[in-house]
Amino acid sequence: MKKASLTRGRPRSFDREAALAQMTELFWRQGYDATSVADLTESIGVNTPSLYAAFGNKEKAYCEAVDYYRHNEGQRVWENVEAQTSARDAVATMLQTSAEEFTRSNKPRGCMVVLGALSMADSNAAIVKRMKGYRAEARAKLVAKIQSGIENGELPDTADAESIAGFYDSVQLGMAVRARDGASRQELKQTAELALRSWEMVTSHQG
Known part of the structure; x- marks a missing residue:
């Protein structure tokens, strides 16, 4: 560097x-x-x-570095998600773009917002709270996309947007950890594809 x-x-x-x-x-x-x-x-x-x-x-x-990351390094995932018009495409884009962003050859692996505070000491409670808030903001964007899919008829009205978003958010968080542990881009894309194969089952679950 x-x-x-x-x-x-x-x-x-x-x-x-x-x-x-x-x-x-x-x-x-x-x-x-x-x-x-x-x-x-x-x-x-x-x-x-x-x-x-x-x-x-x-x-x-x-804290300033995290904000810099969010606006200059981590924004591509959510810009691509926002550009999608269907809930499934939004989720697929989130996972596939994450696989690419988490494994760039010229950058640290994984996601700073996901990994940055996971091992922090209790004395850093303010930073931990801030990072949890950022992750919650990202999850809320996913919830909004899925809720839109329910409202426009793409998904059944019995679908639970929070549960669906929680599942795919958990997949993305796991991908960030695996990237840091050395998983390849192809391996992460395979994880994303397997998660998407569960779409019908996950979205038919009643909240």
Whole structure:
């Protein structure tokens, strides 16, 4: 990973956006707890006072990095989902695009929002809560697509949008973990395909 071109000891005299992108990849790859302040300063080439002057503290830097990830790295999945007009296509797109995004060769594997806080210490409760909120937002988008499918007659009116979304959301979360463990893109696409074969059974379940 190429380091941002910065000068140590000169707060705010560097490309802040490049530094944020650098820290995002570091947090994404290592997680919050495993990334030290020393790791961050080494990554972006400044000293600790300069890091704090630019980003506040480690927690604030992490939260800003997650927002950067959501808007610059993780948005493709949900942009593609939003473009679909049927509930099934929305779910299929979410899973297939996730398989691609979680296994890019030039980026850390998996999803920062899914993996970032799973192993955090209890002392980081505020960050854990924030990350849970982001995951809930994503699940709500899926619920909305499925509910739309119920309302327009694509799915039976007895279908439970929350349960269906919960099932496929769980598949996606598992894919993120498997990607981090080294699963190939093809393996994740196979997982997505198997999950989609259950569509009729899952959507016919009464809530």
